[in-house]
Amino acid sequence: MAAVTGGTRPGSLGRRRRRRQAVQRWVVVAVTGVFFLLPLIAMVEFTTRAPSGSGRTLDVWRTLADVGRLSEQYPDLLDGVTASAGLVVLTVLLMLVLLVPTMIWVRLRLPWLRRPMEFACLLPLTVPAIVLVVGLAPVYAWVAYFLGPSSLTLCFAYTVLVLPYAYRAIDTGLSAIDVRTLSEAARSLGAGWFTVIARVVLPNIRSAVLSASFLSVALVLGEFTVANLLSRTNVQVAINLLGKRDPSISVAVSLTSLVIAFLLLLVLSLAGVRRRSRGPRRRPDQTVLAATPVQEIS
Amino acid sequence: MSSSALPAAAAPNEAAPATEVTTSGGRRGRRVTATAASLIGVVPFGLLVTFFLAIPTLVVIIGSFLDADNRFTLANVRGLADDVVLQAYWRSIWISAVTAVVGALLGALVAHAVSTAVEGGVLRRVITAACGVLAQFGGVTLAFAFLATFGFTGFVTVWLQNTFGVDPYGAGGWLTDTPGLLLVYSYFQIPLMVIVFLPALDGLRPQWREATETLGGSTVAYWRHVAGPILLPSFLGGMLLLFANAFSAYATAKALISQGSPIVPLKIDAAISGEVISGQDNIAKAMALGMVVVVAVVLWLYARLQRRTSAWLR
Amino acid sequence: MTTPATTTQDSGREVRLEDLRRTYGDVHALDGLSLAVAPGRMLVLLGPSGCGKTTALRALAGLEEVDGGRVLVGGRDLTGVPASRRDMGMVFQAYSLFPHLTALENVAFGLRMRRVGASERRRRAGEALELVGLSGLAERFAGEMSGGQQQRVALARALAIRPSVLLLDEPLSALDARVRTQLREEIRRIQLEVGTTAVFVTHDQEEALAVADEVGVMSAGRLEQLAAPQEVYDRPATPFVAGFVGLTSRVPATVRDGRASTAGGEVPLLPGSVDAGSVDVLVRPEAVLVSRDDLADGAAGRVVHTSFLGALARVTLATDAGELLAQLPASAATGLGPGTPVTWSLAATPALAVPSET
Numbered sequence: 022m023a024a025v026t027g028g029t030r031p032g033s034l035g036r037r038r039r040r041r042q043a044v045q046r047w048v049v050v051a052v053t054g055v056f057f058l059l060p061l062i063a064m065v066e067f068t069t070r071a072p073s074g075s076g077r078t079l080d081v082w083r084t085l086a087d088v089g090r091l092s093e094q095y096p097d098l099l100d101g102v103t104a105s106a107g108l109v110v111l112t113v114l115l116m117l118v119l120l121v122p123t124m125i126w127v128r129l130r131l132p133w134l135r136r137p138m139e140f141a142c143l144l145p146l147t148v149p150a151i152v153l154v155v156g157l158a159p160v161y162a163w164v165a166y167f168l169g170p171s172s173l174t175l176c177f178a179y180t181v182l183v184l185p186y187a188y189r190a191i192d193t194g195l196s197a198i199d200v201r202t203l204s205e206a207a208r209s210l211g212a213g214w215f216t217v218i219a220r221v222v223l224p225n226i227r228s229a230v231l232s233a234s235f236l237s238v239a240l241v242l243g244e245f246t247v248a249n250l251l252s253r254t255n256v257q258v259a260i261n262l263l264g265k266r267d268p269s270i271s272v273a274v275s276l277t278s279l280v281i282a283f284l285l286l287l288v289l290s291l292a293g294v295r296r297r298s299r300g301p302r303r304r305p306d307q308t309v310l311a312a313t314p315v316q317e318i319s
Numbered sequence: 320m321s322s323s324a325l326p327a328a329a330a331p332n333e334a335a336p337a338t339e340v341t342t343s344g345g346r347r348g349r350r351v352t353a354t355a356a357s358l359i360g361v362v363p364f365g366l367l368v369t370f371f372l373a374i375p376t377l378v379v380i381i382g383s384f385l386d387a388d389n390r391f392t393l394a395n396v397r398g399l400a401d402d403v404v405l406q407a408y409w410r411s412i413w414i415s416a417v418t419a420v421v422g423a424l425l426g427a428l429v430a431h432a433v434s435t436a437v438e439g440g441v442l443r444r445v446i447t448a449a450c451g452v453l454a455q456f457g458g459v460t461l462a463f464a465f466l467a468t469f470g471f472t473g474f475v476t477v478w479l480q481n482t483f484g485v486d487p488y489g490a491g492g493w494l495t496d497t498p499g500l501l502l503v504y505s506y507f508q509i510p511l512m513v514i515v516f517l518p519a520l521d522g523l524r525p526q527w528r529e530a531t532e533t534l535g536g537s538t539v540a541y542w543r544h545v546a547g548p549i550l551l552p553s554f555l556g557g558m559l560l561l562f563a564n565a566f567s568a569y570a571t572a573k574a575l576i577s578q579g580s581p582i583v584p585l586k587i588d589a590a591i592s593g594e595v596i597s598g599q600d601n602i603a604k605a606m607a608l609g610m611v612v613v614v615a616v617v618l619w620l621y622a623r624l625q626r627r628t629s630a631w632l633r
Numbered sequence: 634m635t636t637p638a639t640t641t642q643d644s645g646r647e648v649r650l651e652d653l654r655r656t657y658g659d660v661h662a663l664d665g666l667s668l669a670v671a672p673g674r675m676l677v678l679l680g681p682s683g684c685g686k687t688t689a690l691r692a693l694a695g696l697e698e699v700d701g702g703r704v705l706v707g708g709r710d711l712t713g714v715p716a717s718r719r720d721m722g723m724v725f726q727a728y729s730l731f732p733h734l735t736a737l738e739n740v741a742f743g744l745r746m747r748r749v750g751a752s753e754r755r756r757r758a759g760e761a762l763e764l765v766g767l768s769g770l771a772e773r774f775a776g777e778m779s780g781g782q783q784q785r786v787a788l789a790r791a792l793a794i795r796p797s798v799l800l801l802d803e804p805l806s807a808l809d810a811r812v813r814t815q816l817r818e819e820i821r822r823i824q825l826e827v828g829t830t831a832v833f834v835t836h837d838q839e840e841a842l843a844v845a846d847e848v849g850v851m852s853a854g855r856l857e858q859l860a861a862p863q864e865v866y867d868r869p870a871t872p873f874v875a876g877f878v879g880l881t882s883r884v885p886a887t888v889r890d891g892r893a894s895t896a897g898g899e900v901p902l903l904p905g906s907v908d909a910g911s912v913d914v915l916v917r918p919e920a921v922l923v924s925r926d927d928l929a930d931g932a933a934g935r936v937v938h939t940s941f942l943g944a945l946a947r948v949t950l951a952t953d954a955g956e957l958l959a960q961l962p963a964s965a966a967t968g969l970g971p972g973t974p975v976t977w978s979l980a981a982t983p984a985l986a987v988p989s990e991t
Contacts, residue, residue: 046442049429057510059468062474063475064468067474115367119367130360144376145372146563147611151569151584152611153375156374156377158600160371160378177370243455250592261573268467282452283449287444527728527729529729532717533716533719544745629733630774
């Protein structure tokens with residue numbers, strides 16, 4: 022089948038319309054740019070205020086950059102950051118080890134479970150974190166009894182919160198390749214089930230798995246509700262507590278995390294272009310769009 | 320297609336022994352064992368979902384109807400009719416609805432502006448990355464950003480006071496009340512709408528525009544008769560998502576508001592943490608159930624609306 | 634404007650392109666293209682991707698701007714007139730039906746834009762759908778129709794407004810082969826019935842020859858030849874046309890007195906051929922004669938491969954003059970298996986001579 026010729030070639034829209042569109046575009050962008058940059062500028066301004074009332078100081082930023090001083094003055098903050106780091110690793114691991122193989126397995130061997138599994142994975146969308154955490158409290162009392170009070174045990178709840186996004190990403194990836202035929206071919210060549218999953222299917226859904234992992238990282242780093250209401254710590258909880266004590270440093274940390282996340286997403290969109298994806302070629306902003314959890318801020 | 324060239328391969332149904340046809344006597348037995356063996360594979364996942372999703376949900380639903388001695392009661396649910404609680408629900412719904420509409424309209428505008436930009440170009444990438452961050456990384460960080468901007472000693476507040484002699488705080492605190500929440504929530508609603516709606520805009524095929532033109536339609540006609548109706552389902556869907564998002568939002572309000580619980584998520588927090596009165600666990604569950612009901616109602620309204628605007632999608 | 638009582642609409646208008654130019658950077662999409670289409674006739678623009686045929690069509694439609702030249706329809710200069718005011722019906726390659734409207738509403742869309750009343754709209758849209766034989770699908774949506782059905786609806790939509798020119802941009806390229814051959818006959822039949830002037834763009838030379846009144850072969854933004862299908866096939870004006878339309882074999886020859894001497898006999902030359910020295914003659918398969926017995930002016934060859942195409946057979950030969958492709962009735966090709974020694978010669982059909990490759 023011949024490729025479809027579209028109307029998106031340069032000049033196909035008419036010069037006048039293109040110029041008008043460009044003007045509209047930049048006006049909208051400029052106005053929204055101001056709206057969105059304003060708080061960021063304010064944060065910079067806020068964190069550089071000298072205690073004496075006038076003039077600027079980089080004291081707050083210097084403290085932030087000095088990890089030694091940081092752990093000395095704000096041990097809770099460091100606790101929160103390390104907890105979040107650990108949670109990111111654990112949640113992504115749990116998601117990869119539990120969700121991905123199960124999805125592949127269900128597709129191959131238990132197709133009748135597909136709908137129930139889809140329902141279970143999409144349930145957290147309608148049962149938001151604030152509602153779920155109410156019911157998680159007794160479960161976590163139980164967890165604390167067996168595994169201790171560590172914040173790292175939040176990884177189980179986080180894996181559940183991550184389900185809708187990870188499921189959708191991996192489901193898309195699995196639908197794009199013919200899992201059944203691949204596995205039948207592998208099996209007819211003598212492969213066992215583990216080989217089929219690990220060495221045949223998994224490499225072919227690599228970008229979907231990466232997308233799901235990135236979604237999980239973003240969600241875990243931004244999560245606050247469950248951690249706070251279960252009286253555990255993570256980076257957001259730590260920042261919040263810090264805010265009551267010392268507004269300057271908490272604003273500084275907030276700004277840093279926003280900027281880091283932004284740069285990370287930007288780099289990811291560049292990677293989305295250069296990486297030779299197996300599936301239909303994705304536009305860079307699509308990678309980013311797919312990478313952001315479409316749900317409450319928690 | 321010379322499929323006859325392939326040597327006889329293993330039975331193609333190897334991968335699904337559950338549907339394998341064998342002698343009628345052994346079929347049932349074989350199928351049951353095969354299914355049971357397969358099911359072991361989903362046990363770990365099943366455990367996770369049971370303990371950390373199914374059970375908490377059931378706890379909420381059932382707990383709403385239990386009292387402190389675990390006997391059936393409607394007291395918790397009746398407690399929702401309390402004035403203060405109703406006010407919190409109303410405020411939650413109001414804030415969610417307003418920011419959903421504002422976010423949807425402005426977000427759609429920004430998304431449209433972005434969609435006309437060059438694919439893979441700088442503008443698009445920067446804006447989508449920024450929207451990604453703001454839509455997800457809200458909560459605590461955004462609250463502090465707004466405190467630094469519009470708070471009592473915030474950047475804009477001070478600037479307004481010094482430059483225009485206007486004191487936004489003259490009439491009392493506003494950032495930590497409904498107006499503040501409206502502003503801050505819009506801040507993450509707009510980027511969320513951009514993210515959700517942009518794919519729909521990208522899905523508009525250039526052929527539709529060109530076909531409209533050759534058939535004699537102007538730009539206005541195109542938006543009114545073609546693009547508008549086609550985008551409507553996605554637009555409404557986005558708006559619904561925004562509503563649910565704002566309604567369940569907790570972190571932002573928690574970080575912003577230091578006193579009182581004007582919206583439902585904060586009331587649930589207060590009930591759980593036993594700050595005001597202790598032993599309010601079941602009331603918290605009732606409130607949580609109430610939240611699920613509200614979202615369910617909105618979803619139902621959305622489904623009704625969808626049926627009328629997008630017969631062609633099915 | 635008088636409407637003859639026998640036609641269902643205004644008779645088609647004359648279409649004229651004068652010296653069209655369009656450049657993207659340093660690519661000349663259109664390089665001084667000029668042509669004319671008589672009223673009621675179907676012109677097919679044929680060429681490989683990137684030759685400018687689609688650009689020309691879109692320039693005619695008003696969807697592309699031109700850097701130079703004029704577009705005239707029925708004597709009226711339409712250069713610079715926006716597409717929405719050109720009164721042309723266009724059928725796109727794919728995806729052009731509005732997904733949110735039924736087939737009937739799609740077809741009625743152009744009438745709606747022209748503020749035709751609702752009942753009149755329904756009537757005329759219904760007529761157009763009947764014209765393409767899809768009255769039964771009036772209430773279906775695009776997503777519920779096959780590719781072929783969608784293109785028919787697209788055609789009905791373009792015709793419902795009774796345009797002065799019908800434009801078709803590779804309307805069959807996205808369809809299955811069988812549907813393609815069926816639908817192209819339909820399109821031609823309907824175009825003749827309605828009497829609109831039509832410009833049809835395609836890269837499929839078989840399609841072009843089958844439906845056209847005139848074929849315009851294009852390459853690199855220029856027109857290589859504009860003539861009736863048989864003319865383009867039998868008497869290609871340039872090597873490009875000879876190579877692009879139909880199958881050819883290259884046979885080395887020497888030119889003498891306007892005739893080419895080959896190992897398989899003498900061949901008269903077409904105008905435009907190289908007139909001296911050693912050349913290659915571009916020969917059609919049906920002009921290559923093959924037999925297991927001896928032929929007059931014949932040369933030796935060996936069968937490489939025979940393909941049976943139902944009524945015809947195509948035989949690939951290895952000869953001293955290179956590889957040749959011959960076409961004969963299937964009945965004459967029995968026994969010509971790989972390796973069979975044969976004699977080949979060339980019929981006296983005029984052919985084009987081009988400079989030798991070696």
